[in-house]
Amino acid sequence: MERIIGIDLGTTNSCVAIVEGGTPQVIPNKGGYKTTPSVVAITESGRRLVGQMAKRQAITNARHTVYASKRLIGRKWNSSEVRHCIETCPYEIVQGPHEDVRIKLRDKEYSLPEISSIVLQEMKLVAQEFLGEEPTKAVVTVPAYFNDNQRTATRDAGRIAGLDIVRIINEPTAAALAYGFGKNLDATVAIYDLGGGTFDISILDIHEGVFDVLSTAGDTFLGGEDFDARIIEHLAFEFAREHKVDLRKDEMALQRLRDAAEKAKIELSSMPETEISLPFIHSRDDGEALHLQTTLTRDAFEELVIDLVQRTIKICQATLQESGLEVDDIDDVILVGGMTRMPRIQAAVRDYFGKAPSKQVHPDEAVALGASVQGAALIEGSSDVLLLDVTPHSLGIMVHGGGFEVLIEANATIPTSHGHIFTTVRDNQTSVKIIVLQGESPNAEENEMLGEFVLSGLRRAPAGEVEVEVAFEISADGIVSVQARDLETGKEQSITVTATSGLTEEEIQNMIEENQDYLVELKRDEELERVRGQIRKSVRELEKLTERTISNGDGHLLEHLRERVTRSVEQARQALDSKDTARLNTTADEIQQVLQSVKAAAMGA
Amino acid sequence: MSSIDETLAPRALSGVDFKSLKSPLTPEEFFVLSRVDGSMTVAQLCSVSGLGRPRTMECIESLWKSGLIELPGQTSPAPLADTSSAASSASEADQDPGEELSEAILTRFPVAMDDFAFDRELLEQSVELDDDFKREVVFVYAQLDEVDYYGLLGVSADCGRRELRSAYFSMSKRYHPDRFFRKVLGDYGMRIEKIFQRITRAYQTLSNRKKRAEYDELLEQGRQPAGTPVQASTPLSQRSEPIEEVSSDRKREMAFQLLVRRGDAHLERDDVAAALREFRKALTLKRDHALALRVAKNLKESGEHLDDAVAFARAAHKIEASSVDALRILGELYIMKQSPSDAIYHLERALELRPDDADILAHLHQLRA
Numbered sequence: 001m002e003r004i005i006g007i008d009l010g011t012t013n014s015c016v017a018i019v020e021g022g023t024p025q026v027i028p029n030k031g032g033y034k035t036t037p038s039v040v041a042i043t044e045s046g047r048r049l050v051g052q053m054a055k056r057q058a059i060t061n062a063r064h065t066v067y068a069s070k071r072l073i074g075r076k077w078n079s080s081e082v083r084h085c086i087e088t089c090p091y092e093i094v095q096g097p098h099e100d101v102r103i104k105l106r107d108k109e110y111s112l113p114e115i116s117s118i119v120l121q122e123m124k125l126v127a128q129e130f131l132g133e134e135p136t137k138a139v140v141t142v143p144a145y146f147n148d149n150q151r152t153a154t155r156d157a158g159r160i161a162g163l164d165i166v167r168i169i170n171e172p173t174a175a176a177l178a179y180g181f182g183k184n185l186d187a188t189v190a191i192y193d194l195g196g197g198t199f200d201i202s203i204l205d206i207h208e209g210v211f212d213v214l215s216t217a218g219d220t221f222l223g224g225e226d227f228d229a230r231i232i233e234h235l236a237f238e239f240a241r242e243h244k245v246d247l248r249k250d251e252m253a254l255q256r257l258r259d260a261a262e263k264a265k266i267e268l269s270s271m272p273e274t275e276i277s278l279p280f281i282h283s284r285d286d287g288e289a290l291h292l293q294t295t296l297t298r299d300a301f302e303e304l305v306i307d308l309v310q311r312t313i314k315i316c317q318a319t320l321q322e323s324g325l326e327v328d329d330i331d332d333v334i335l336v337g338g339m340t341r342m343p344r345i346q347a348a349v350r351d352y353f354g355k356a357p358s359k360q361v362h363p364d365e366a367v368a369l370g371a372s373v374q375g376a377a378l379i380e381g382s383s384d385v386l387l388l389d390v391t392p393h394s395l396g397i398m399v400h401g402g403g404f405e406v407l408i409e410a411n412a413t414i415p416t417s418h419g420h421i422f423t424t425v426r427d428n429q430t431s432v433k434i435i436v437l438q439g440e441s442p443n444a445e446e447n448e449m450l451g452e453f454v455l456s457g458l459r460r461a462p463a464g465e466v467e468v469e470v471a472f473e474i475s476a477d478g479i480v481s482v483q484a485r486d487l488e489t490g491k492e493q494s495i496t497v498t499a500t501s502g503l504t505e506e507e508i509q510n511m512i513e514e515n516q517d518y519l520v521e522l523k524r525d526e527e528l529e530r531v532r533g534q535i536r537k538s539v540r541e542l543e544k545l546t547e548r549t550i551s552n553g554d555g556h557l558l559e560h561l562r563e564r565v566t567r568s569v570e571q572a573r574q575a576l577d578s579k580d581t582a583r584l585n586t587t588a589d590e591i592q593q594v595l596q597s598v599k600a601a602a603m604g605a
Numbered sequence: 606m607s608s609i610d611e612t613l614a615p616r617a618l619s620g621v622d623f624k625s626l627k628s629p630l631t632p633e634e635f636f637v638l639s640r641v642d643g644s645m646t647v648a649q650l651c652s653v654s655g656l657g658r659p660r661t662m663e664c665i666e667s668l669w670k671s672g673l674i675e676l677p678g679q680t681s682p683a684p685l686a687d688t689s690s691a692a693s694s695a696s697e698a699d700q701d702p703g704e705e706l707s708e709a710i711l712t713r714f715p716v717a718m719d720d721f722a723f724d725r726e727l728l729e730q731s732v733e734l735d736d737d738f739k740r741e742v743v744f745v746y747a748q749l750d751e752v753d754y755y756g757l758l759g760v761s762a763d764c765g766r767r768e769l770r771s772a773y774f775s776m777s778k779r780y781h782p783d784r785f786f787r788k789v790l791g792d793y794g795m796r797i798e799k800i801f802q803r804i805t806r807a808y809q810t811l812s813n814r815k816k817r818a819e820y821d822e823l824l825e826q827g828r829q830p831a832g833t834p835v836q837a838s839t840p841l842s843q844r845s846e847p848i849e850e851v852s853s854d855r856k857r858e859m860a861f862q863l864l865v866r867r868g869d870a871h872l873e874r875d876d877v878a879a880a881l882r883e884f885r886k887a888l889t890l891k892r893d894h895a896l897a898l899r900v901a902k903n904l905k906e907s908g909e910h911l912d913d914a915v916a917f918a919r920a921a922h923k924i925e926a927s928s929v930d931a932l933r934i935l936g937e938l939y940i941m942k943q944s945p946s947d948a949i950y951h952l953e954r955a956l957e958l959r960p961d962d963a964d965i966l967a968h969l970h971q972l973r974a
Contacts (some may be wrong), residue, residue: 413809475782
């Protein structure tokens with residue numbers, strides 16, 4: 001039976017896991033690390049770099065290195081989040097053809113699903129090494145508060161990477177699965193998930209292997225990156241005060257600041273203070289070199305970010321209220337995400353929930369583990385684990401006057417469906433336009449638009465007399481479909497809401513092809529490089545052997561071969577630049593033969 | 606005469622303490638029990654037992670009645686009072702919890718499994734589900750509207766949150782679509798999903814104090830004797846407001862009932878057009894055969910609005926293809942509309958379903974003459 005891998009596609013790091021012999025386990029990458037940085041870069045020569053490699057060269061290639069792209073995925077060009085990223089990111093963010101966002105790396109504009117697909121592909125490769133076969137199906141996690149457009153964009157990323165994302169589940173839910181798997185729990189738990197880019201809180205009821213999500217909420221723009229940004233701001237501000245230079249305008253300096261900030265933040269989780277030392281961070285026009293040298297204490301850091309911490313607690317409060325529970329009803333609080341290592345955050349959570357948070361799950365690995373648990377549960381159809389997931393946002397349509405009428409409330413268990421009856425607004429109105437929206441604002445405009453369609457052919461009648469039923473349905477896969485029906489004639493019109501990832505189907509198909517081409521090319525390049533290595537090795541061996549034979553005074557033995565050796569070495573050197581596989585292979589064979597002849601001749605001595 | 610379906614494959618229940626049985630087994634019964642392997646059908650057992658069919662059937666029946674074997678799909682004959690409590694709890698532990706649940710679920714509905722008219726075609730659909738479960742899904746789905754939320758979940762009216770949760774969770778494990786991930790489900794997929802959605806709604810309503818109180822009130826109203834005056838003017842929609850949601854939290858069923866009452870009220874005032882409008886809306890909410898038929902009959906008797914009558918009769922026929930009444934009324938309506946060929950067509954089909962119906966025969970006789 002085909003297995004399903006679980007992938008935590010994180011803002012800063014990604015992780016892949018599989019259930020092996022009934023136990024979920026994280027698959028380490030080639031470097032032996034259990035997580036891989038979600039960083040993608042394009043080198044000057046046009047090569048793609050992913051993960052640790054990409055992260056390492058970020059300083060020298062800042063403009064063409066993408067990190068935290070998850071913050072942009074599925075977002076519209078004119079959203080405030082995108083504005084914010086344009087201001088703070090060193091890579092170039094440009095407008096795409098469908099109000100979407102693209103990132104310009106070297107000469108090419110990449111869509112966000114493409115960038116994510118590169119990370120997914122890397123995770124797929126990590127799993128492939130381990131499994132010994134190509135995994136084609138995956139459960140991928142997203143922040144609970146991702147809307148449909150963001151989820152669709154993530155699905156598209158999977159398609160481009162050649163992965164069938166059989167299910168998208170919410171990160172905190174996945175963490176709960178990892179926490180409760182095989183434990184026979186009977187508890188109400190809160191999952192506090194503060195990752196690199198997003199914050200989520202989910203409350204689950206766990207009993208007899210059923211994981212029932214009671215409510216979930218979050219902020220898709222609140223995470224470790226924001227904590228880093230506060231440190232960067234602080235350092236840049238101090239530096240500017242002293243030297244009158246804004247380091248944030250210097251791309252290289254900014255990248256170094258970014259690394260230093262992340263490092264300092266991590267160190268402050270275990271130490272009361274940390275040294276930040278960035279020598280030669282900037283040189284003045286007159287050539288004077290400037291250094292950044294300072295100490296950051298934990299207290300100072302906490303002061304810088306205390307409002308961020310408080311924001312997460314506010315969201316916890318709201319969620320608890322929404323689910324109709326009291327703090328005392330929560331049996332366990334589970335911390336997930338790298339940021340929860342910060343002592344101030346642990347303290348804030350403890351203060352709010354009135355109990356020490358559980359440390360039973362690994363904050364970086366739990367999400368991927370949970371995704372693999374869900375993958376196994378789906379494919380086995382066993383009754384050990386059942387996830388009752390919810391839709392995180394309210395779904396509805398725009399009504400007269402720009403209002404938003406909710407049909408499916410946030411936190412409804414999926415699959416679900418619901419219908420309402422609406423009436424016409426104008427006399428003799430013969431058609432209605434159904435605009436499908438997602439969000440919590442009573443104003444339609446402030447919510448995310450998922451799609452629209454028209455139901456026409458209504459009977460001409462005074463306003464309010466013709467009634468139309470609009471029914472929403474969300475499948476277990478999270479796919480939304482909407483149906484409108486004229487209650488008089490029974491005439492129907494329906495759509496499956498294909499939330500816009502910002503890409504058209506044609507574009508996705510092109511990207512899938514392009515990606516396959518890239519992989520083929522990559523494979524060919526690797527093959528060429530292998531043959532070149534062979535040629536180089538043969539040439540070296542040939543030269544050494546010739547030299548030794550001559551120095552031994554047996555040069556005459558090779559006399560008859562001399563011309564052939566010179567010619568083939570010359571040919572081999574020229575062939576090394578070639579990209580022609582056939583030519584390289586012939587050359588490799590040729591030089592190998594010459595080498596054999598020389599060996600034989602030398603042996604004759 | 607034996608009531609046992611010979612195509613069923615009996616299964617032996619494990620963990621039964623034979624010593625505690627009130628009436629000890631005969632060696633023959635023991636022998637038959639030893640042949641039961643869960644895959645052989647009753648008919649097959651008869652042919653392999655060497656005891657002959659009648660004697661084997663007797664043995665199987667007695668084993669079944671003493672609770673030593675079960676016949677999947679056939680409801681248990683009696684509580685297993687003969688086995689000691691220790692034995693029965695052991696058997697519970699060993700038994701597949703799904704089986705037990707299945708039996709508990711199947712007894713929640715007004716129509717019993719044995720009396721339920723299964724749609725053969727549906728049961729024969731080739732899907733990746735076992736036959737017992739197919740029957741269960743068809744059976745439960747068809748009767749979703751026949752039980753209230755308490756009945757559906759199998760809980761008492763005063764049950765607490767934990768009891769509710771336990772009932773809902775175990776049913777979820779049975780009907781959540783994820784259990785059938787990427788399986789070929791044909792017409793069963795939609796049914797399973799609807800069952801899950803209904804139990805979810807039931808759980809969410811009953812586990813929320815406010816919603817539960819509202820629901821209880823609705824139930825109370827529903828139990829009022831028919832004919833209780835219902836304000837026909839109760840507006841389903843606030844007509845004064847432009848585009849407004851109408852049925853908000855009300856159950857579809859309640860909306861249906863209200864529409865029917867509104868229609869009836871219009872009929873009383875002889876406003877047939879308005880009444881028909883309400884009935885049509887009601888039918889799009891719920892494909893109710895009885896309503897469609899009643900309206901068609903009503904119109905036929907009044908002798909007016911024959912086209913509408915035909916439409917309603919057609920709807921009734923469409924909802925229940927095997928409805929003789931719908932076909933008969935259609936035939937009669939076509940007679941009234943003086944289109945004999947249509948009339949004959951429908952009456953002949955009605956006759957196929959009920960070959961000795963005097964009325965239909967008379968009509969046809971007249972038409973052919």
